[in-house]
Amino acid sequence: MSDGKSTLITGIGELVTNDGAPDDGKPDDGKPGAFAAMNDAALVIAAGQVAWTGPAARAPAADTVVDAAGRAVLPGFADSHAHLVFAGERSEEFVARMAGRPYRAGGIQVTVEATRAASDAALRANLRRLVTEMLRQGTTTFECKSGYGLTVPDEARALKLAAEVTPEVTYLGAHVVPPEFAADPAGYVDLVCGPMLDACAPSARWVDVFCEDGAFGADEAAAILAAGQAAGLAARVHANQLGPGPGIRVAAEAGAASADHCTFLTDDDVDALVSTPVVATLLPGVEFSCRQPFPQARRLLDAGATVALATDCNPGSCFTSSMPFCIALAVREMRMTTQEAVWSATAGGARALRRTDIGHLSPGARADLIMLDAPSHAYLAYRPGVPQIAAVWQAGRLVAGMSPPAAAAAGP
Numbered sequence: 001m002s003d004g005k006s007t008l009i010t011g012i013g014e015l016v017t018n019d020g021a022p023d024d025g026k027p028d029d030g031k032p033g034a035f036a037a038m039n040d041a042a043l044v045i046a047a048g049q050v051a052w053t054g055p056a057a058r059a060p061a062a063d064t065v066v067d068a069a070g071r072a073v074l075p076g077f078a079d080s081h082a083h084l085v086f087a088g089e090r091s092e093e094f095v096a097r098m099a100g101r102p103y104r105a106g107g108i109q110v111t112v113e114a115t116r117a118a119s120d121a122a123l124r125a126n127l128r129r130l131v132t133e134m135l136r137q138g139t140t141t142f143e144c145k146s147g148y149g150l151t152v153p154d155e156a157r158a159l160k161l162a163a164e165v166t167p168e169v170t171y172l173g174a175h176v177v178p179p180e181f182a183a184d185p186a187g188y189v190d191l192v193c194g195p196m197l198d199a200c201a202p203s204a205r206w207v208d209v210f211c212e213d214g215a216f217g218a219d220e221a222a223a224i225l226a227a228g229q230a231a232g233l234a235a236r237v238h239a240n241q242l243g244p245g246p247g248i249r250v251a252a253e254a255g256a257a258s259a260d261h262c263t264f265l266t267d268d269d270v271d272a273l274v275s276t277p278v279v280a281t282l283l284p285g286v287e288f289s290c291r292q293p294f295p296q297a298r299r300l301l302d303a304g305a306t307v308a309l310a311t312d313c314n315p316g317s318c319f320t321s322s323m324p325f326c327i328a329l330a331v332r333e334m335r336m337t338t339q340e341a342v343w344s345a346t347a348g349g350a351r352a353l354r355r356t357d358i359g360h361l362s363p364g365a366r367a368d369l370i371m372l373d374a375p376s377h378a379y380l381a382y383r384p385g386v387p388q389i390a391a392v393w394q395a396g397r398l399v400a401g402m403s404p405p406a407a408a409a410a411g412p
């Protein structure tokens with residue numbers, strides 16, 4: 001299927017294209033558009049891209065034909081927030097938290113110690129295991145942060161490893177202040193903005209900062225984002241996760257692509273997200289795993305903010321890589337409609353990564369798509385916890401699910 005030949009997927013019960021007219025009134029940042037879907041549809045893949053979509057009855061011929069047999073086809077998930085380069089695990093912390101102890105940002109240090117001590121090979125193996133896990137669950141694009149090294153060589157190493165598996169690489173030297181700088185946090189900010197940035201920028205596309213009590217304050221966060229931007233990186237922010245704070249304002253003022261978490265919102269925060277192109281990325285797996293109140297997705301959506309859903313996959317506050325699980329949480333716990341949740345997990349993630357080639361299935365889009373073992377997108381929330389990804393195509397290549405003999409049918 002990657003040999004330059006075309007593939008027709010026909011008999012699609014529901015084809016989610018996300019190519020509806022933009023309805024958010026925001027400055028046009030290109031595709032994808034609003035949630036849109038058609039029934040009894042077909043789609044042609046050629047040269048790694050979507051070449052045609054339309055009614056199955058009018059589908060053109062192609063070299064290979066796949067019969068979806070009434071199943072749904074969606075854009076692949078775009079997980080715009082993940083921490084995948086780490087060693088060790090923290091299940092005991094989760095167990096303790098479920099027994100009543102609240103999460104504190106300091107738990108990150110446990111993973112920092114394990115990550116610093118790990119070999120490149122061990123980190124790479126863990127990273128690739130997670131990437132495979134994500135792909136099998138329909139995630140065809142993902143962002144990956146550093147943030148568990150917190151020394152110049154350890155952060156640079158994490159980003160080099162991340163760059164092996166995704167173009168969406170994020171420098172998060174400003175995750176927490178490591179203990180060796182406990183008495184000199186300003187000295188750590190200088191390191192993050194100076195030699196560490198110099199070593200990391202060549203491998204990264206994004207700069208991120210954990211703007212929170214116990215991590216980095218507004219002035220520090222603004223300085224870190226500005227330094228990253230001066231080095232050619234684009235900004236994104238961990239904002240308002242553990243309590244009210246300046247993170248969303250800092251993201252808006254920096255022109256960040258996304259403010260992530262948004263669990264605690266003031267009216268000013270909502271205004272900032274509505275009046276700027278900053279995407280509100282919600283990470284409901286974190287609230288599930290930390291037993292916190294869920295973000296107010298309805299408040300954001302009803303005000304007109306652009307909302308993305310992502311996993312925040314990390315060994316501490318949320319160790320899930322499953323976008324379907326996040327969609328189910330968004331629908332059940334945050335009162336998003338099934339259409340909104342699927343849009344936010346696909347097109348929303350694309351917007352949070354400022355990508356126009358993914359998150360939708362209009363002609364010209366990258367052929368990143370998933371076939372569900374179900375007739376509609378709603379099943380992702382309707383049947384929570386059930387594996388329903390029948391097949392995954394990435395840039396037109398069948399990469400997971402459906403075995404080639406079942407996928408292949410008669411060609412010309």
Ligand SMILES: [Zn+2]
Nearest residue numbers: 081083238312
């Ligand atoms: Zn995070």
